[in-house]
Amino acid sequence: MTASDTVLVVQDGGLLQITLNRPDRLNAFTPDMHLALRAALEQAASSEVRAVLLTGAGRGFCAGQDLGGRDPRQGERRDLGETIGTFYNPLIRQLRGLAKPVICAVNGVAAGAGASVALACDIVLAAQSARFIQAFSKLGLVPDAGGSWSLPRLVGEARAKALALTAEPIDAETAAAWGLIWKALPDDALMTEATALARRLAEGPTLGLGLTKQAIQAAATQDMDAQLDLEQRLQRQAGYSDDYAEGVTAFLDKRPPAFKGR
Ligand code: T3D
Numbered sequence: 001m002t003a004s005d006t007v008l009v010v011q012d013g014g015l016l017q018i019t020l021n022r023p024d025r026l027n028a029f030t031p032d033m034h035l036a037l038r039a040a041l042e043q044a045a046s047s048e049v050r051a052v053l054l055t056g057a058g059r060g061f062c063a064g065q066d067l068g069g070r071d072p073r074q075g076e077r078r079d080l081g082e083t084i085g086t087f088y089n090p091l092i093r094q095l096r097g098l099a100k101p102v103i104c105a106v107n108g109v110a111a112g113a114g115a116s117v118a119l120a121c122d123i124v125l126a127a128q129s130a131r132f133i134q135a136f137s138k139l140g141l142v143p144d145a146g147g148s149w150s151l152p153r154l155v156g157e158a159r160a161k162a163l164a165l166t167a168e169p170i171d172a173e174t175a176a177a178w179g180l181i182w183k184a185l186p187d188d189a190l191m192t193e194a195t196a197l198a199r200r201l202a203e204g205p206t207l208g209l210g211l212t213k214q215a216i217q218a219a220a221t222q223d224m225d226a227q228l229d230l231e232q233r234l235q236r237q238a239g240y241s242d243d244y245a246e247g248v249t250a251f252l253d254k255r256p257p258a259f260k261g262r
Pocket of ligand 1 (some may be wrong): 067144219
């Protein structure tokens, strides 16, 4: 397998599908895979792409860091902060900073940083057979790739601590009931529904959707006063967009809008 085979990228109109592709390792991350994923997300930032669908090949979504390269018997202890700084932090910043919706279809187990990556996406759907595991504590590590930030925000401190300290898996239905993800779907419906949702968003008012993502993310770290000012700035920008003009015109003409994404 070449480096680029570790991540499959298919662009169909405005939709970019990215598939993590090391199924025999449950799509665990290697440096090559990180670089290929980074390149795919850079492609997603290009103007023609209007939504991203992220999923995994085979029976897993992603088992986090590939532990094959972490055998302590093979050499010196290593600086894990370096991997975090070189790969995981830039990846999470890329996902959160992309001004387009990122849909994650969690097709199977999401463990360690694999779970954190899923939670950094904008809308997370999961197959009913999928599990989410904060596997870090089994290794003596701490949640990374934004997990310690997103977990308490999504499910509250009590559940976040219990999940992270025990590494107990939760199934997709529980994840949805707790607000960790958007929806659990029957396994055989996951990709059809996730693709339909991603296509719908790829035909949406991309500029406005990107600004909406920015506003909701900003709400996690600022007070309401600052948020009101941000909404005013973003609405001003959205109000000048071609898609806003199209949306209102279509409403008045009683027809569906044909958004261009700008
Ligand atoms: O730089 C740094 O290291 C810091 C960054 C850290 C971030 C992290 O993500 S740390 C957390 C790393 N991930 C884990 O601890 C999860 C390890 N995997 C598991 O606990 C289990 O595999 C799962 C619970 C995810 C799934 O269990 P199960 O029973 O469904 O599958 P399995 O049989 O364990 O795995 C299937 C194969 O995938 C197996 O290989 P084999 O025996 O068929 O040759 C297994 O070794 C391999 N695999 C699974 N996870 C990883 C992996 N190989 C390498 N790295 C993995 N993370």
